[in-house]
Amino acid sequence: MRYAETGYNLEIDLSRGSIERVETDPLLTELHLGGQGTAAKIIWDRVPPETEPFSPDNLIIFSSGLLNCTPVPGANRCIVNTISPQTNLFVNSMLGGYFGTEMKYAGYDRIIIRGKSPNLVYLWINNDKVEIRDASHLQGKGAMETQGILQAELDASAQVAAIGLAGENRVYGASIEHASSAAARMAGVVMGDKRLKAIAIRGTKDINVAHPTELWGLCEPKYKSIADDPENGDPMRLDPSNDAWHMENFAWGNARERRRGYFTKDVYKNDVTTTDKARLRWVGCYNCPKMCKQMLELEDGRKFFTKCFNRLIYMMAAYVEDFSFSYEMLARTTEYGMDGFATPQLLAFAVELYEAGVLTNEDLPDFPADNAERFFYLLDITVRREGFVGDALADGVYWAARKIGRGAEKYDHNTTKKVEQVPLKLGKVNFPYYLMYATGEKMSITQIEGSYPQAPEPDLEKRKKLVEGWEAAPERFKKWFLEWEPRVDPSIEESVNITDWNEMMHYVDDSIGTCAWLSSFRGQFGCRPAYHMYNLPEFISYASGLELDTDKLWKIATRNRTLVRAINNRRGLRRIDEAPPVDHWKIREPEKEQAYLDGYYAFKGWTNEGIPTKETLDKLGLDYVSEDFIQRGILTSDGGEIREG
Amino acid sequence: MKGEKKIVKLIKVNLDKCIACRACELACSAFHAKPKYSSINPARSRIRLVMDVLNDEYVPIRATEYTKSECVGRQIFTINGKEYSECSFCGASCPSRDLFREPDSGLPLKCDMCEDELGHEPKCVKVCTVGALVYEEYEEEVNEEVKEKEKQIALEMGLKSLLDKYGAQRLLDNFVRMSQKG
Numbered sequence: 001m002r003y004a005e006t007g008y009n010l011e012i013d014l015s016r017g018s019i020e021r022v023e024t025d026p027l028l029t030e031l032h033l034g035g036q037g038t039a040a041k042i043i044w045d046r047v048p049p050e051t052e053p054f055s056p057d058n059l060i061i062f063s064s065g066l067l068n069c070t071p072v073p074g075a076n077r078c079i080v081n082t083i084s085p086q087t088n089l090f091v092n093s094m095l096g097g098y099f100g101t102e103m104k105y106a107g108y109d110r111i112i113i114r115g116k117s118p119n120l121v122y123l124w125i126n127n128d129k130v131e132i133r134d135a136s137h138l139q140g141k142g143a144m145e146t147q148g149i150l151q152a153e154l155d156a157s158a159q160v161a162a163i164g165l166a167g168e169n170r171v172y173g174a175s176i177e178h179a180s181s182a183a184a185r186m187a188g189v190v191m192g193d194k195r196l197k198a199i200a201i202r203g204t205k206d207i208n209v210a211h212p213t214e215l216w217g218l219c220e221p222k223y224k225s226i227a228d229d230p231e232n233g234d235p236m237r238l239d240p241s242n243d244a245w246h247m248e249n250f251a252w253g254n255a256r257e258r259r260r261g262y263f264t265k266d267v268y269k270n271d272v273t274t275t276d277k278a279r280l281r282w283v284g285c286y287n288c289p290k291m292c293k294q295m296l297e298l299e300d301g302r303k304f305f306t307k308c309f310n311r312l313i314y315m316m317a318a319y320v321e322d323f324s325f326s327y328e329m330l331a332r333t334t335e336y337g338m339d340g341f342a343t344p345q346l347l348a349f350a351v352e353l354y355e356a357g358v359l360t361n362e363d364l365p366d367f368p369a370d371n372a373e374r375f376f377y378l379l380d381i382t383v384r385r386e387g388f389v390g391d392a393l394a395d396g397v398y399w400a401a402r403k404i405g406r407g408a409e410k411y412d413h414n415t416t417k418k419v420e421q422v423p424l425k426l427g428k429v430n431f432p433y434y435l436m437y438a439t440g441e442k443m444s445i446t447q448i449e450g451s452y453p454q455a456p457e458p459d460l461e462k463r464k465k466l467v468e469g470w471e472a473a474p475e476r477f478k479k480w481f482l483e484w485e486p487r488v489d490p491s492i493e494e495s496v497n498i499t500d501w502n503e504m505m506h507y508v509d510d511s512i513g514t515c516a517w518l519s520s521f522r523g524q525f526g527c528r529p530a531y532h533m534y535n536l537p538e539f540i541s542y543a544s545g546l547e548l549d550t551d552k553l554w555k556i557a558t559r560n561r562t563l564v565r566a567i568n569n570r571r572g573l574r575r576i577d578e579a580p581p582v583d584h585w586k587i588r589e590p591e592k593e594q595a596y597l598d599g600y601y602a603f604k605g606w607t608n609e610g611i612p613t614k615e616t617l618d619k620l621g622l623d624y625v626s627e628d629f630i631q632r633g634i635l636t637s638d639g640g641e642i643r644e645g
Numbered sequence: 646m647k648g649e650k651k652i653v654k655l656i657k658v659n660l661d662k663c664i665a666c667r668a669c670e671l672a673c674s675a676f677h678a679k680p681k682y683s684s685i686n687p688a689r690s691r692i693r694l695v696m697d698v699l700n701d702e703y704v705p706i707r708a709t710e711y712t713k714s715e716c717v718g719r720q721i722f723t724i725n726g727k728e729y730s731e732c733s734f735c736g737a738s739c740p741s742r743d744l745f746r747e748p749d750s751g752l753p754l755k756c757d758m759c760e761d762e763l764g765h766e767p768k769c770v771k772v773c774t775v776g777a778l779v780y781e782e783y784e785e786e787v788n789e790e791v792k793e794k795e796k797q798i799a800l801e802m803g804l805k806s807l808l809d810k811y812g813a814q815r816l817l818d819n820f821v822r823m824s825q826k827g
Contacts, residue, residue, distance in 0.1 A: 069671075069685050070685065071671060071672070071675055071682070071685065073668070098667070105686065105687065105688070144699060147698075147699060148699045151697075151699075156697065157743075179698045180698070203688075204686065204687075204688035204743075204748040205686060205688075205748070206678075206684040206685065206686040206689075207684060207685045207686065208683060208684045209682070209683060209684070209685070212675075212678070212680060212681060212682035212683040212684075213681065213682055215682065216675060216681075216682040220771065220772070223668060223771075223772045223774050224774055227774035227775070228774075280701045281661075281664070281665075281701055281703075282664060283664050283665045283666075284664040284665060284666040285666070286666065286667055287666055287667060287668050287671050288666055288668075289664075289666060289668065289772075289774040289775070291664040291775070295701050297701075303699065303700075303701065
C-alpha cells in the first residue's frame, strides 16, 4: 500500500487521444517527495532542450503535493510545471483551492499532458473514468464561467481548472483559474497551446496515511493554533496598514514612482467602504483554517476572488485612485484568465510607451485619454492579440519591447529572466535579495524569499525576543540576526546561507503541497511559521512512512532545486542571465555583487557559470544529469567547467 | 406521568461563517476510518459541504436518514438573494444524489455525532475553527405516555396503509412468512 500518495499518474496524449493510468516508482517519492520535485524529474527525462515550448512534445504537469488529502492543515497545493515560451525555461506555478486534492481523491498524484489536440477539448476525470471531450461550446468562455458550465453539465461537485480567452489565444501571461485560486507565472499559455480548455475532476477514493494516530495527534491541535495565530496566513487579509505599506512602498505606473504619504484617511475610507460593500465572504483553501481570499461581487452581479495585493496593483499600475477600478480589472482579468501580477506591469508598460511617443495613435487607434479606459482597451487587444501592438503585448513585456522596437527596450526595466517582477524600486542593494533575484528560478521573489527577515531590527531587545522562540531557524541564523545592525551588509557567508534557506523552504512546500503563507513565505514576518525544516519531517514521515529528518529533508530540497537548475542550464541558462531588474536598487555595487554571486555558486557547488559540477550532482544522486552534461559538453569530461573563449 | 431524561446533541450551523475549507469532511472521514484516522475520503464523510463556489453558497449538512426514493417535487429557497435547492439542506441518503453513501458498497451513511468519542464534541466541530459548526447539548424530558401513544398511532397508520394497498390476506401471508423466518 502507498501512503499519502496514490501511486498512480494519469498520462494523457492529446495528439493521439490516448489515456493511461500508470503506476509510479516509489523510489521517486523517496528522492523528490512529489509535487514539483517529481515533476522536475519527469521534465528532465522527457522534455529535452531541443523540445520547443510550443512543441507537442512539451509536457504540462499538474501535481498534487505529497501531503495533500492527509490531515495536515494547509496542504492543498497543485503545482503546475511546464516549459514556458516566454523564457524557454522551467515554469513554477501553482493552484490552491480544491483542485490538487480532488485529483488525489480521484486516484492520481499527477496529470501529465503531452501532445496537442486538433480542436479545443476538455478532460473529464471521474475516478477511473477519464475522457477527452469536445470543448467547442466553451470556446471564448470566461475561465470562471467555464467552471460553472462544466459543473452544471457534469457534476456539481466536480473541481474544474480552466483557461479563459487569454490562454486560448496563447497569451504568455495567461493563468489557469480554479475557484479562489489561479496558477500564474506562464502556465496557462501551454494549456492553451495544447488546445486544452479545462480539466474537470471528481474523486471519491481513499488516501491512506502510514501512522494514523500519530499524524492525527500532531494535526488536530494545529487547526486551532494556525487559526488563532496572526503570524500565519496572509497578513494583507484584513489590515489596511498593510495596504498602506504596499501602496506607499511599491512603485506606481510602470514600476516608476513610490508615493510616500499616499495612503491618507480618504484612501483608507475608499479602501474599506468599497471592499466591505463588495465582499461576500472570506474563504480558505482545502483543509486550511485561514481565510486568505475574499469573494467580491460587483453591482452587476459579477463575482471574483481577490488575494494578496492584487487588489491594489491595478489601480497603482494605471494611476486610477479608486478601488472600484481594481475590482473591475480583477473581474475582467479573472474571466480572461490573466496573471494578476504580470498583467498590471504589462499594461502600465504599454501606457508608458504611448506617453513617450514610442506607440502612437496609428498603433493604437482611438486610444482613450482616460487612464482606466486605457487599461480596458489594452487588456482587450492583448487578450485577443489584436493588431500589431496587441499581438506584441501578448508575449509579455520583454518580447513586446523587442517586437515593437523603436527604443521600447529601454522601458523594459522591471523584468528578470524575461519575466515581469513585482514593482519594487529600492535604495541600496540588499545582498541576500540580490542573490535571490539573480539566481532564482521561480521567477517571482515571492516564491524565493521568506524564511529570514528582510531587514535588520534596530532594537536589540526586540531582536533577542524574536530569536528566543524562533523554532524554524537553524542556530547560525539566530546568531547572524542578533548581530545584524542597520546599514550593515550581511557577509557573503551569511547571504548565501540566507538565500539557500529561503529557497529550500519553497522547494519543500512545492513538493509536499503546503501553503507558503504557513511556511516558506511567512517565516520572514514574525518568524513563527506553522511549518518549518524542524517539524515538517515528522508530519511527512507520519503521513507517508518515509524515514526523514531535517538533514534528509534539506538534501531532498537541494536535489529538487539542483534538478530545476539543471533543466534550465540544459536550456541555456548561464551566469549572464542572472541579474535583478537593472534599476531594482538605486545604489548598486557591481563588483561586490559579482563577488556575492561567486560565493553563492561556490556554496552551491556550481561552476563559475552557475552550472552544478559533477561532484555536486553525483552527491545528490543526480549522476544521470552529470552524464548528460558531459555528453552535451556543458561540463568537461572530468566534470569541470567549460570556459568560453 | 414523568418520563426519563435524555441528552439531545445539537450542531448549530452558521452558514455565514463557513470559509469552505472542508476540514469538517476530512476530519469525519478520518475519524470513521478503520483503523481510526488511517484514511481520508470526503465521500465517506457523514458531513458534507454542499457548495457552489461561483455563487457563494456553502451549506454543511449532516447525514441523517436513508430514504429509498427521492422527493416528489422540490422547493427552491431564495435566501439573501441566492437560490438554494431544498436538497442543499437535506441530510438524507437518497437516490437523487451521491452524498452519504459508502463509495464502495453504496450503503447509506449516517452521522453518529462521533458517539464513541465520549465527552468530546464531534470531530467536524472540533476542526471548525471559525464557528460555522457549534456543538451544544441539552436535556430533554421524555414523556413515556405520549411516546407510547405516538407509537400506537404510527403503527395503526402504517398497518392501515398496507391493508389498503395489499389487502388483508396478502398482508397476513407475508406477516406469517416473515415472522417464521425470525
